[in-house]
Amino acid sequence: MRLIMNRAFIIFSTLAAIVGLLFLGWILFTLFSKGLQGLSFDVFRKDLIEGGLRNVIVGQIMMSGIATFIGIPIGILAGIYLQEYGGNSRSTEFLRDLSDVMMSAPSIVVGTFVYAIVVVPTGHTSGWAGVLALFILMVPIIVRTTDDMLKLVPIELREAGIAIGASKYHVTMNIVVRYAKAGILTGILLAFARVVGETAPLIYTSGSSEFWSTDLTGTFPSLTVSIYNLATMPDDKMVQLGWTGAFLLTTMVLIINLLGRYASNKKRSK
Amino acid sequence: MELLFKKIAQLSASLVFVILAATTVVLYLSAKPAIQEFGAGFFFESRWAVEEKVELSPAELSELELLEADKSTFISDDFIEDEDDFIMDDEDFITDDDMESDSNESRIVYGALVPIVGTIFSTLIAMLFSLPIAMGIAVFLSEIAPSALAKPVGVAIELLASIPSIIYGMWGLFYFGPFIADLFGGNTVSLLVAGLVLGIMVIPFMAALSRDAITTVPDMLKESAYAMGATKLEVIKDVVFPYAKSGIIGSIILSFGRALGETMAVAFVIGGVYQFAGKITDPTNSIPVVLANSFAESSGLSLSVLFYLALILFVLSFAVIAIAKLYFLRGK
Numbered sequence: 223m224r225l226i227m228n229r230a231f232i233i234f235s236t237l238a239a240i241v242g243l244l245f246l247g248w249i250l251f252t253l254f255s256k257g258l259q260g261l262s263f264d265v266f267r268k269d270l271i272e273g274g275l276r277n278v279i280v281g282q283i284m285m286s287g288i289a290t291f292i293g294i295p296i297g298i299l300a301g302i303y304l305q306e307y308g309g310n311s312r313s314t315e316f317l318r319d320l321s322d323v324m325m326s327a328p329s330i331v332v333g334t335f336v337y338a339i340v341v342v343p344t345g346h347t348s349g350w351a352g353v354l355a356l357f358i359l360m361v362p363i364i365v366r367t368t369d370d371m372l373k374l375v376p377i378e379l380r381e382a383g384i385a386i387g388a389s390k391y392h393v394t395m396n397i398v399v400r401y402a403k404a405g406i407l408t409g410i411l412l413a414f415a416r417v418v419g420e421t422a423p424l425i426y427t428s429g430s431s432e433f434w435s436t437d438l439t440g441t442f443p444s445l446t447v448s449i450y451n452l453a454t455m456p457d458d459k460m461v462q463l464g465w466t467g468a469f470l471l472t473t474m475v476l477i478i479n480l481l482g483r484y485a486s487n488k489k490r491s492k
Numbered sequence: 493m494e495l496l497f498k499k500i501a502q503l504s505a506s507l508v509f510v511i512l513a514a515t516t517v518v519l520y521l522s523a524k525p526a527i528q529e530f531g532a533g534f535f536f537e538s539r540w541a542v543e544e545k546v547e548l549s550p551a552e553l554s555e556l557e558l559l560e561a562d563k564s565t566f567i568s569d570d571f572i573e574d575e576d577d578f579i580m581d582d583e584d585f586i587t588d589d590d591m592e593s594d595s596n597e598s599r600i601v602y603g604a605l606v607p608i609v610g611t612i613f614s615t616l617i618a619m620l621f622s623l624p625i626a627m628g629i630a631v632f633l634s635e636i637a638p639s640a641l642a643k644p645v646g647v648a649i650e651l652l653a654s655i656p657s658i659i660y661g662m663w664g665l666f667y668f669g670p671f672i673a674d675l676f677g678g679n680t681v682s683l684l685v686a687g688l689v690l691g692i693m694v695i696p697f698m699a700a701l702s703r704d705a706i707t708t709v710p711d712m713l714k715e716s717a718y719a720m721g722a723t724k725l726e727v728i729k730d731v732v733f734p735y736a737k738s739g740i741i742g743s744i745i746l747s748f749g750r751a752l753g754e755t756m757a758v759a760f761v762i763g764g765v766y767q768f769a770g771k772i773t774d775p776t777n778s779i780p781v782v783l784a785n786s787f788a789e790s791s792g793l794s795l796s797v798l799f800y801l802a803l804i805l806f807v808l809s810f811a812v813i814a815i816a817k818l819y820f821l822r823g824k
Contacts, residue, residue: 224723224725224726225723227723227725228723228724228725228726231724231725231728232636232724232725234628235627235628235631235632235635235636236628236632236636237628238624238625238627238628238629238632239625239628239629239632239633239637239645241625241628242625242626242628242629242695242696242699243629243645243648245692245695246648246649246652246692246695246696248663248667249655249659249660249663249692250652252663252666252667253659253663295504296504296507297504299500299501299504299505300501300504300505300507300508302501303498303501303502303504303505304505306501307498307501307502308505316509317505317506317508317509319814319817319818320508320509320512321508322817322818323810323813323814323817323818324508324511324512326746326749326750326809326813326817327753327806327809327810327813328752328753328754328755328780328805328806328809329753329755330753330755330780330783330784330802330805331515331519331753331802331805331806331809332515333783334519334783334787334798334799334802335514335515335518335519335802337787338518338519338522338799339514339518342522358511361507361508361511362508365505365508389493389494390494390498391493391494391497391498394497412654415654416654419654419655419656419657419658420656421656421657421658421755421756422755422756422780422784425784425787425788426787426788446656446658446756449658449662450658450756450759453662453665453666453760454665454760461666464662465662468658468659468662471656471658471659472655472656472659475654475655475656476651476654476655479651479654480651483647
């Protein structure tokens with residue numbers, strides 16, 4: 223009886239794993255087959271208004287890129303503060319817990335917040351509003367990974383630096399951060415991958431535009447919001463374009479994730 | 493230099509707190525008109541944008557038409573025992589006039605009960621569906637599969653957890669929804685489809701976290717149990733699960749929090765109508781979806797109501813996530 227139960231349990235677990243993987247495989251299969259169908263050079267050459275995706279892809283990457291660009295120094299500095307200066311005081315622990323929770327906060331709520339502080343006062347959607355929403359989403363991620371990565375730096379390195387008379391600033395920037403560089407890079411890549419695929423906080427902050435634009439003060443083209451709009455259109459050609467966009471988006475996110483893994487693996491094997 | 497650096501770093505660190513506090517304050521201030529207007533009754537009011545004697549905007553009209561079209565499929569059941577007056581068809585519009593004793597002629601009634609119930613039920617369906625599968629995957633990866641298989645599959649699961657949620661929603665709309673409708677009947681967009689898509693979305697997330705929790709169990713504990721003749725099931729049931737319990741519960745609650753606030757995976761497949769799902773295969777609504785769909789065309793009170801909803805969602809998911817992270821997953 224025990225052995226039968228055991229066998230049943232193993233079979234059940236394996237089956238569950240297979241079922242789960244089947245669903246996920248089904249999604250990927252659909253994505254690839256539908257996405258590749260519509261893939262052509264025109265997708266990258268033309269803007270949405272002419273049936274391509276050029277402007278929305280560039281728009282999405284620009285918004286996420288600028289958000290990352292602003293988020294990196296602030297996130298890393300905050301992480302440094304928590305690990306190097308904050309010690310284990312209650313306020314440090316509090317900030318740490320807070321960014322931990324913020325990491326998983328619903329992104330749509332961040333969108334409503336930005337809508338209230340940017341879109342309502344200015345009266346229209348804008349690229350900067352989208353950037354701000356993505357920035358708010360990514361800072362806690364960078365803070366936590368930096369904090370975690372710095373924690374792994376051996377205390378002896380810091381002591382050695384201080385012993386030869388280096389200031390705390392020098393020790394932090396030239397020894398500790400340098401040691402943890404690969405891990406921090408991974409955190410940044412993962413944070414970028416996470417925000418580049420966000421839709422909910424962009425719907426009414428950046429909106430989306432069918433035209434080429436690099437002007438962040440106006441409504442800004444967004445790939446994810448466009449996918450959302452295209453997929454619900456009655457025209458099959460539009461839906462097809464949506465699938466192509468979804469395919470490109472997923473490919474981009476997966477590649478960045480793999481890069482992030484590669485960066486941290488290289489570190490570990492060293 | 494030294495001091496400056498410390499100050500700047502400190503400022504950056506407090507930014508997280510500032511953002512959080514600002515979010516709460518701004519949401520509260522923006523929601524204030526709605527809070528004053530509806531108070532706590534908002535939670536129990538099931539009508540949305542029901543308005544007396546005043547012309548409806550086209551958007552609201554089309555919503556009402558949708559509701560009417562679905563009226564035939566509506567069956568009152570235990571969700572709504574004491575809410576018999578909420579069916580929103582034209583007849584009720586007229587008769588409702590006298591029921592609003594404290595309101596003037598043009599008051600519009602908003603209530604959050606439909607999206608709240610929709611959110612909770614779609615999340616529960618998601619959890620019921622994903623829990624056994626995710627646990628199966630976690631156990632399979634950590635205890636059953638040979639490491640040559642466990643490693644690539646584990647990486648694949650982690651990668652799948654990073655796929656943007658809009659992809660899951662789109663797949664649900666075009667493939668999974670029709671599939672479920674064929675299987676169980678009913679609509680291609682429904683509470684059931686939304687719950688299942690949500691469930692599939694959190695599977696990789698929950699599986700990866702639970703596997704991490706399970707792999708923290710020291711091999712020595714497991715080996716001693718095996719040495720005493722325990723079967724794999726007994727080892728997992730009596731050694732692994734008790735040891736990794738708080739990590740596993742934490743990962744489940746965290747997935748719950750994630751499903752709760754998920755917008756895009758649900759927006760495509762829940763239907764977006766302000767109506768209870770009488771049957772599980774009926775369309776309904778959820779808080780994030782209401783927020784995603786109605787912001788652009790709202791202003792004044794209707795906008796404030798949306799902020800009220802956002803505040804509810806924020807507080808709710810914040811509490812759930814905080815419980816998971818700070819109580820169950822601490823010390824990792």
